[in-house]
């Protein structure tokens with residue numbers, strides 16, 4: 001099947017009706033990299049047809065964030081989708097997605113105000129609002145999200161459960177560079193020196209992972225030591241948070257916690273906000 005590119009809701013509706021069998025959607029903001037491509041491959045395993053949405057959603061950016069300079073690489077994104085055998089790209093304009101100022105939006109609730117929500121107030125409300133709109137427009141059977149954005153994935157799962165959205169949410173593992181840095185569209189903002197400092201995020205997670213046998217406090221201490229060292233590098237890592245949380249709620253776990261947890265970290269290097277996380281387990 002040839003790749004169809006829909007820019008309007010009308011074009012999307014026509015292309016969607018022409019698809020047969022089940023459909024998996026990969027929602028993205030474009031500037032596609034190997035992480036996105038792994039999601040597309042997961043989508044291909046999940047359903048008969050694959051749609052990718054490419055939309056830099058203004059509603060999820062704060063006033064001082066990088067909406068204007070967020071990388072937009074549409075021709076390369078189309079080539080990557082064609083290469084991966086994607087059936088449908090939905091790439092609307094802002095006016096197409098928000099023809100009028102939205103009045104009714106999704107509220108992420110308490111989980112949306114924790115962790116990344118402290119650093120980016122309102123971000124998760126805007127993210128869930130556009131994801132729900134995309135689900136209504138594209139009508140997928142399944143949607144694939146990266147575990148790199150673990151709180152986003154947890155919130156989409158929660159929205160789908162709380163609002164009875166008929167879409168199966170599938171998580172896909174984080175793809176990393178050889179040195180451990182999680183792939184991210186924002187990595188292209190990093191200078192060579194920033195790039196070296198940025199590896200502290202995944203190194204901290206790795207140190208935490210190795211300390212897991214000692215329990216939650218040992219994990220936090222081990223990860224913190226790596227981040228403290230990176231704070232005095234040039235350029236420094238400016239830590240936003242290091243948390244060890246329940247994967248379903250993003251509430252901090254106690255010292256005696258048993259069961260799954262997520263060690264999540266975020267910081268700024270040279271003005272670029274980077275996030276990463278690793279799943280951990282604390283056996284009873």
Ligand SMILES: Nc1ncnc2c1ncn2[C@@H]1O[C@H](COP(=O)(O)OP(=O)(O)OP(=O)(O)O)[C@@H](O)[C@H]1O
Nearest residue numbers: 028029030035145146148149174175183184185186
């Ligand atoms: N390294 C990665 N491995 C797996 N999935 C990823 C990775 N990076 C992003 N994704 C997933 O791709 C989807 C689209 O994310 P997005 O377009 O924001 O890319 P991004 O690289 O996370 O960009 P940003 O720089 O905005 O964080 C999300 O579900 C996200 O979790």
Ligand SMILES: CC(C)(CO)[C@@H](O)C(=O)[O-]
Nearest residue numbers: 027028029057127130149
């Ligand atoms: C899910 C998403 C495409 C919604 O804009 C975005 O938050 C992203 O790229 O992770």
Ligand code: BAL
Nearest residue numbers: 029060061123149152
């Ligand atoms: N990768 C999540 C989208 C965002 O940072 O806005």
